Amino acid sequence: MLVDADLHIHSRYSKAVSKNMTIPNLAENARFKGLSAVGSGDILNPKWEEELLRYARKVDGGTYERNGIRFLLTTEVEDERRVHHVLIFPDIGIVHEMRERLEEYSRDIETEGRPRVNLSAAEIADLANDLDVLIGPAHAFTPWTSLYKEYDSLKEAYGDAKIDFLELGLSADSEMADMIRAHHRLTYLSNSDAHSPMPHRLGREFNRFEVEEATFEEIRKAILRRGGRRIVLNAGLDPRLGKYHLTACSRCYTRYSLEEAKTYHWKCPKCGGRIKKGVRDRILELADTEERPKDRPPYLRLAPLAEIIAMVIDKGVGTKSVRLIWERFLREFGSEIRVLVDVPVRELAAVHGEVAKAVWAYRNGKLIVIPGGGGKYGEIKLPEEIRKAEVDELESVEIELPEEEKPRQRSITEFLGVAH
Secondary structure, X not given: OEEEEEOOEOOOOOOOOXXXXXXXXXXXXXXXXXXXXEEOOOOOXXXXXXXXHHHOXXXXXXXXXXXXXXXXXXXXXXXXXOOEEEEEOOOHHHHXXXXXXXXXXOOOOOOOOOOEOOOOHHHHHHHHHHOOOEEEEOOOOOOOOXXXXXXOOHHHHHOOOOOOEEEOOOXXXXXXXXXXXXXXXXXXXXXXXXXXXXXXXXXXXXXXXXXXXXXXXXXXXXXXXXXXOXXXXXXXXXXXXXXXXXXXXXXXXXXXXXXXXXXXXXEOOOOOOEEEOOHHHHHHHHOOOXXXXXXXXXXXXXXXXXXXXXXXXXXXXXXXXXXXXXXXXXXXXXXXXXXXXXXXXXXXXXXXXXXXXXXXXXXXXXXEEEOOEOOEOOXXXXXXXXXXXXXXXXXXXXXXXXXXXXXXXXXXXXXXXXXX
């Protein structure tokens, strides 16, 4: 079976997270999104563990279920150099043992969702290896709390400890990560790191697993590429939509080349703000190969349905107008992922013609993307040629996107091998 899973989220016990991040809300919105499995997030926090056990039933040691949505036991921890790591646990007993071992190194493990641990990346990975916990760097390339913010290689960070995967983060995709040869042996995870249960956050990035059942053991086999289980698709934001894709000022968001940023000593000459190195530039600094692993799953670039609707009707993504249209699509087709990927455009047009055209443009790489940077998300725009065209005319519309806007991946339509 195919299982769509988002394995990195947070609970309401983490800083800067919505109070609506509860197990019932997560289960409901995961169903709307089209996810079958979700990481629990923050499972080292005792209060969040208590809520999971109260609202979800146990399937096996590492898997819980509510309303048909499976929850795997996951967390994110911050090490002594403020680098973040994702952990996936085989059962609740191992969660308790990990918590006990980390207590002497952490002041906030009992209160914070994402605890700070006074250990190195290698020491945390060694502990995870001892307990058979899956571990990998979280959002590996972002310029604030990531592996490549602090280190120049996996080896420098983790030493001889084993890591099981690498999380791409919102500002990178598989093609970008594969420019570093040491990554070729690793499975990539594309997760949302959601701080809100709303479907334009939850599942904005997800992994499609080919497994026999949505359980920890099956997901573990897929991540480790064992027993015929595997990830067949990474799906996520177009990296250009990520907040840190380009090098830019973190105050006024003016973009700079890497050479300009160095010349200005990382201080914006326009406003005095701090210039943050973009993910694209950081990867280019470290790139050492043009080869790609032959077994790497494809990466599909997504834009959340609510953001596409907001773009079309020119309203805020959280407004009632956007929500009403979004709900109409879900009532008709069941989940956001189906709307974005699977349902023929003519059927979508019966619900909302303009949104249907925008979904077609997204599927076929015809949206204009204004890249993000410095902490500001990128933006999407619909070309006027598509706005003016009828749905039946879309295939014949000629659009010349600026060179930097042309996607480097196949369109979703080509990937699926069907005519939408």
